[in-house]
Amino acid sequence: MKVIDWYIFRSITKMTFIVCFIFAALSGFIDFISQADDIGIGSYGVYEAVQYTLLKLPSSIFQLMPIVVxxxxxxxxxxxxxxxxxxxxxSSGFSLFRLSLSVAITGFIFCFFITIIGEYLSPPMERFADQLRTKSKYNLSTLGQSKGFWLKDENKIININFVSENKNFGELTIFELGEDARINKISKASSAGIDDYNQWILSNLNESTFKESGVESTYSRYKIDKTKLNRDLVSLTVVKSEDLNVIELFRFITYLQTNNLDADQYMASFHSRVASLFVIPIMCLFALPMSLGVQRTRGMGYRITLGVVIGLIYFIMQNTLMESVQIYTINPIFIGWLPLLALTIVTTGLYLIKKN
Known part of the structure; x- marks a missing residue:
């Protein structure tokens, strides 16, 4: 029995590695070509574009793994x-159930290695890639991340405590320096944002201006302040769900909920990420009934086309549901698990048809 299990595992693994290599090459090529417009901006050259592409590769592979498998x-x-x-x-005594068990074991082994790539290798490399590109393009330097994120904009030093994917900030502090490098003004906003014209939208702004006669304090409920920082720079501080592993994402959701902030999008992303790991063995199981009976006479081209079509349907469904969280008030847990549930129902139906 173990010999047959190993034989099935080896057959699936060999073809999966070949498909993964092809998809990785295509994804890397597309990512590199997409950097063509940025090459030449600042110190961002071909070498940096290659670095960016290679650093993004684990993330691309992780996202494509369901269709690859x-x-x-x-x-x-x-x-x-x-x-x-x-x-x-x-004919040697393996039932359809026992055969599907061998296939499922292969899927769970894949799931283990994919988890390592997607949860521990991909997130830090994704963050580093985004920082590398933006810093190179705009010749920027950051001052560390000990508490929030620090940026320098000419004579202003900016501390951003928290940024969400829609570029809404939490607490933001701006230290404005004079010619003698002393602090002339401190502006502190309880929340902020950045618009399409690279302008700070500051709310509940407290400003303290240091003068020879003393400190002058003012308060504004709403203020617009121009900046020379490009909008892309904000991506350095944006907390993207794909840049976090599931543990970090869970902690971030807890932080949002504790502070009465909207966490639905991140909650849906969390459950979708967990479900995406379980979808790997289901994809393997889906392939078995599609390889039996009349389907076994089909050629390689048919199987590749079938895999691409089913994979695209899964991705479109998953992405559409994820976007709907921002528009409709749908339970994010339901959104995260629905694609897996739908695929499981279809796979179960195929097995029942083959069994009968």
Whole structure:
């Protein structure tokens, strides 16, 4: 039995690695080409573009793994079925359930390694890639991240405590320096944002101006302040869900909920990330009934096309539901698990059809 389990695992793994290599090469090429317009801006050159592309690669592979595993499983099991090897295995006493168990074990092994890539390798590399590109393009330097995020804009030093994906800030403090490098003014906003014209939108702003006669304090409920920082710079401080592993994402959701901030989008992303790991063995299981019966005579082109179509349907459904969280008041937990639930129902239906 273990020999057959290993044989099935090896067949699926071999084809999955080939598909993964092809998808990684295509994704890397597309990412590099997309940097063409940025090459030449500041100190961002070809070398930096290659670095950016390679640093982004683990994230791209992680996002593509469900469709990669599906196509790899279809090709691997399809080859076994076309050569009548699956029929021989089932004739030797392997039931459809036992065969599906071997396929599921393969999927869970994939799931383990994909978790390492997606949760521990991809997030820090994704953050570093974004910082590398923005710093190179605008020749910027940051002053560390001990408490919030520090930026320098000419004679202003800015501390941003928290930034969400829609570029809404939490507490923001601006230290304005004079020619003698002394602090002339401190502006502190309880919340802020940045618009399409690279302007700070400051709310509940307290300003303290230091003069020879003393400190002058003013308060504004709303103020617009221009900045020469490019909008792309904000991406350095944006807390993107894909830049966090599931543990960091869970802690961030707890922080948002504790401070009565909207956490639905991050909650949906958290559950979607967890569900995306469980979808790997389901994709493997989906490929098995599609490789039996009449389907075993199909060629490689058909299996690749089928895998791409099913994968695209899954991704479109997942992304559409994720976007709907921002528009409709739908339970984010339901949104995160619905694509996996739908795929599981379809896969179960295929097994029932094959069994009967």
């Amino acid at each position: 599906l196509i790899g499983s279809l090709l691997g099991l399809g080859a076994l079925s076309k050569n009548s090897e699956i029929i021989i295995i089932m």
